Amino acid sequence: MKYFPQLVALAVCITTPLFASAGQWEGPLNGIVKTIVNDGYKNYASSSKALEQSSYTLCTSPSEKTLTAAKQAFEINALDWQQVQWLNFGPVTYFMRYYAFQYWPDKKGVTQRQLRALSQGDPSIMDAPKFWTSASIAVRGLTAIESLLYHPDFEPVNSANHCHLLERVATHHFESSDAVASQWQESKAQDWVYDEEGAGFDAEEVALEQFLQQWIEHMSAVKDAKLETPIGYNGRENLKLAEFYRSNLSLKTIQKNLQSYREIYHAGSPSLFDIAKQSNPDVAEQFEQQLLQNIKLSLQLPSDFFHPGKTKDERIELAKPLVKSISNSQSYLSSLVTQLGFQIGFNSRDGD
Incomplete structure (x- = not known):
């Protein structure tokens, strides 16, 4: 954020x-690590997966019903994020993941502009292995997904390009949240502090x-x-x-x-x-x-x-x-x- x-x-x-x-x-x-951070990221990764799946269903069978289901999955995931949002420490600090999970506040509408540009370009570029390693944090995570589901500029029910973009963002979002959850399961808080002066x-x-x-x-x-x-x-x-x-x-x-x-x-x-x-x-x-x-x-x-x-x-x-x-x-x-x-x-x- x-x-x-x-x-x-x-x-x-x-x-x-x-x-x-x-x-x-x-x-x-x-x-705190076990009940707030580990369990929190486990829930966040799980609801991120549900959001990815509902986005896929929306694009496979576009309708107001599947759009509503995707919005409901988004809302659950956004609230799960609140449990761990307070802590910018540990695995979430890698690859700008903390800020990519939620680009907010977006005072200048950067997310909408960059998403529009992506939706008007060649959608296959998002399939390149290195695309997300260099992609702007404004088009990754919850802020971007909220825009694609709720902003009037985007119509995932009627536009294949918009829905393809939603799918790709949701998949990357799940992969990032799942990676953080896994890394927390495999480490302790003490592993993320360093004695720089020896x-x-x-x-x-x-x-x-x-x-x-x-x-x-x-x-x-x-x-x-x-x-x-x-x-x-x-x-x-x-x-x-x-x-x-x-x-x-x-x-x-x-x-x-x-x-x-x-x-x-x-x-x-x-x-x-x-x-x-x-x-x-x-x-x-x-x-x-x-x-x-x-x-x-x-x-x-x-x-x-x-x-x-x-x-x-x-x-x-x-x-x-x-x-x-x-x-x-x-x-x-x-x-x-x-x-x-x-x-x-x-x-x-x-x-x-």
């Missing part, structure tokens, strides 16, 4: 934990450091990019900047992200929640309640929250409790991380 590299990286360093012991971080790290370090601790850093950054992006920016919370409204707005998934993706945060907090034995309860039980429980509040408030937003029918002021008023709640979550998580021995620097994108 294109937005997250624009976040100012958090300055995270390790100090001596309050109750350091050998393998202290094994529980939460392994738990000074020696605790790979388990450094890997968890990366997870914590990206969790906080993603929390900021959900609040800023997914919620505030499209509705003009601090500027001009532009609902087309909402994530997956064509497929009407913008609110559902936020809800899925907020649900996944609590799963991260409780993954493993002991979990981050368990360890935090030893360090600072009050803040640990406050963060727990805030995560629950985030989920509750997001589910209370109307299903047409991102639809044009509402005014900017109406949307902002509805969003205020959730924006405040997510901001509070960031504060609690930062406090917990400090209590656990990590020091987090100022995140310039968090203005609350």
Whole structure:
């Protein structure tokens, strides 16, 4: 996803934990990898395969019925992506796969322009073995598939070229997600951190450091990019900047992200929640309640929250409790991380 590299990286360093012991971080790290990352990518690869198959069926038997089935498969896959979207680490960093899975926000309509050019050219070029190794990230992954299924410029039911393009993009998308899922099954988080200076370090601790850093950054992006920016919370409204707005998934993706945060907090034995309860039980429980509040408030937003029918002021008023709640979550998580021995620097994108 294109937005997250624009976040100012958090300055995270390790100090001596309050109750350091050998393998202290094994529980939460392994738990997050197993239940959030491994299982998440397994589901993502599985629904990517279903999306590929439904695209093939659409092109073999084009009809409104098979188009609807392909759209349903897309929606499941896009929501599965939300479970692992927070972590740009490990196998997904190879071959620009993280950004290719979702080219967003596409403020200048790059995806539509490049897809139109591909659909008007020789379709056989996409069958070349090296095509996807050099193809633009704008024509790969979920953003491209959403355009081909939902944008009025594309008619996969009536255009063989458009449907052929959809098939090829969906196949590459599945192959990429399946490769990441397989690589995670075959490796540990510690395999993806490197001692560049040769000074020696605790790979388990450094890997968890990366997870914590990206969790906080993603929390900021959900609040800023997914919620505030499209509705003009601090500027001009532009609902087309909402994530997956064509497929009407913008609110559902936020809800899925907020649900996944609590799963991260409780993954493993002991979990981050368990360890935090030893360090600072009050803040640990406050963060727990805030995560629950985030989920509750997001589910209370109307299903047409991102639809044009509402005014900017109406949307902002509805969003205020959730924006405040997510901001509070960031504060609690930062406090917990400090209590656990990590020091987090100022995140310039968090203005609350």
